[in-house]
Amino acid sequence: MIRRGGSTSVRKVTLAAAVPVLLAVCASGLFASLMPAWENNDELQHVQYIEYVAHRSAIPQISPANGWESGQPPLYYFLAAGWQALLRIPPFTPRPLPPIRTISGPVHLELDHRYNEVERRQAVSVHELRWLSVLLGVVTALATFGTALLATRRVMLASAAASFSALLPKSAEIFGAVTNDSLATCCCALATFLFVLWIQTTAGGEGRGLWPAAALGATLGLAAITKYTTLPVIGLLGLAMVVTIARRRRGLPQLLLAAAVTAGVGGWWYLRNLTLSGQLLEQTQNEVMLRHFFPGGVLVTKPQGAHLAGWAVAAIKGIVQTFWYVGGWNQLTMPTKASYLLGAAALVGAAWGAVTLFRRSSPADLVEEHFAVGLGLTLVAVAGVLGALMVAAETTQYQGRYVLVGVAAISTLVVSGTADLGHRLGRWGGWLGLAAWPLLMAGTMVWVLLVNVLPIAGL
Numbered sequence: 001m002i003r004r005g006g007s008t009s010v011r012k013v014t015l016a017a018a019v020p021v022l023l024a025v026c027a028s029g030l031f032a033s034l035m036p037a038w039e040n041n042d043e044l045q046h047v048q049y050i051e052y053v054a055h056r057s058a059i060p061q062i063s064p065a066n067g068w069e070s071g072q073p074p075l076y077y078f079l080a081a082g083w084q085a086l087l088r089i090p091p092f093t094p095r096p097l098p099p100i101r102t103i104s105g106p107v108h109l110e111l112d113h114r115y116n117e118v119e120r121r122q123a124v125s126v127h128e129l130r131w132l133s134v135l136l137g138v139v140t141a142l143a144t145f146g147t148a149l150l151a152t153r154r155v156m157l158a159s160a161a162a163s164f165s166a167l168l169p170k171s172a173e174i175f176g177a178v179t180n181d182s183l184a185t186c187c188c189a190l191a192t193f194l195f196v197l198w199i200q201t202t203a204g205g206e207g208r209g210l211w212p213a214a215a216l217g218a219t220l221g222l223a224a225i226t227k228y229t230t231l232p233v234i235g236l237l238g239l240a241m242v243v244t245i246a247r248r249r250r251g252l253p254q255l256l257l258a259a260a261v262t263a264g265v266g267g268w269w270y271l272r273n274l275t276l277s278g279q280l281l282e283q284t285q286n287e288v289m290l291r292h293f294f295p296g297g298v299l300v301t302k303p304q305g306a307h308l309a310g311w312a313v314a315a316i317k318g319i320v321q322t323f324w325y326v327g328g329w330n331q332l333t334m335p336t337k338a339s340y341l342l343g344a345a346a347l348v349g350a351a352w353g354a355v356t357l358f359r360r361s362s363p364a365d366l367v368e369e370h371f372a373v374g375l376g377l378t379l380v381a382v383a384g385v386l387g388a389l390m391v392a393a394e395t396t397q398y399q400g401r402y403v404l405v406g407v408a409a410i411s412t413l414v415v416s417g418t419a420d421l422g423h424r425l426g427r428w429g430g431w432l433g434l435a436a437w438p439l440l441m442a443g444t445m446v447w448v449l450l451v452n453v454l455p456i457a458g459l
Contacts, residue, residue: 031176221265318398353417
């Protein structure tokens with residue numbers, strides 16, 4: 001923990017946190033500014049939901065008339081409608097652009113951006129709406145910094161972990177788009193930070209952990225009404241709390257408080273769904289709507305038996321490749337081998353990072369704290385992968401962006417594990433291990449911008 005001994009430590013932490021914040025603004029801001037309107041994944045549908053809320057201050061019914069995102073939980077869309085009002089953008093009806101007629105190469109736009117005056121105004125509004133996601137990216141970077149700082153008590157490592165998350169191209173693309181993934185990722189990063197804070201606060205006594213537990217519950221409740229892919233994070237963080245309390249043999253009131261606040265903040269949405277459709281997630285209505293838009297695919301039969309192994313391999317390959325970067329409608333990705341190499345290196349780093357947290361044994365009074373932190377971060381990282389696999393089991397969407405709900409935990413584990421492995425090679429190896437992932441992501445970001453973004457940049 002940072003000592004309160006003077007201004008030097010405070011200044012060091014402030015400067016270390018400022019680096020990933022600046023990187024997050026620059027990286028996501030570039031995507032928000034350069035990517036033409038409507039070219040990000042489902043951006044038209046997300047804006048359609050926002051404009052429904054802006055017009056009516058109500059939640060849309062799940063129907064083709066309201067777009068295929070109308071089955072999503074509402075929090076992001078109400079927040080975005082408030083952002084729109086703050087910017088004094090009048091509510092508007094999004095106009096779909098016609099598809100582009102001639103494709104000139106692999107790096108191409110999907111839509112014809114020869115705007116008329118109304119379409120141009122709407123495109124400007126889309127670019128302005130994207131900056132809400134940029135701000136959420138800043139909060140995510142700070143939450144990742146705080147998570148890594150509390151977990152490792154190393155300021156430079158925390159800065160490196162947060163810089164890794166800020167420069168990860170797919171993360172920067174999400175935080176530069178109109179999408180509820182930005183708020184889902186932000187809520188889960190904040191929840192990860194609050195879990196680690198709860199672990200360390202409760203070491204000082206039963207009562208001191210009540211406010212972090214309440215804050216954690218509130219954040220998990222907000223995540224639950226943002227996107228369904230956050231549910232594995234909610235469940236596994238709850239499991240981590242249960243295991244921690246069982247090992248410590250104290251803290252049950254904090255668990256009950258966190259659960260009650262989570263249910264109070266987010267439970268109403270699921271009770272509403274149950275009342276309207278008889279299903280917590282309104283699966284049937286969502287499936288009917290998606291089949292209307294995509295009669296030839298998207299929804300698939302769940303893999304079973306002999307097909308399960310083949311599906312798992314294909315799903316994991318797709319998730320690994322798209323975790324680093326996949327573009328908008330054109331679905332451009334990084335070179336496959338580069339994605340797999342980065343994935344293998346990140347897996348080694350994360351695994352070793354988890355091992356080092358679990359095995360830290362000095363001083364003796366912190367053994368339980370280290371175990372609980374290691375367990376929580378590992379389960380959050382696993383929850384991100386589970387969320388992506390759950391989507392892949394029912395659709396053709398093998399998308400790494402769903403893993404990013406675990407980005408605070410993943411960044412902390414990957415960077416801390418790589419730094420520890422490098423430290424075993426000597427002093428310079430430690431510094432190289434610490435800087436490796438921010439530098440790799442910076443290089444990857446430059447490549448993505450030069451090859452996949454700048455050639456199609458525009459309004």
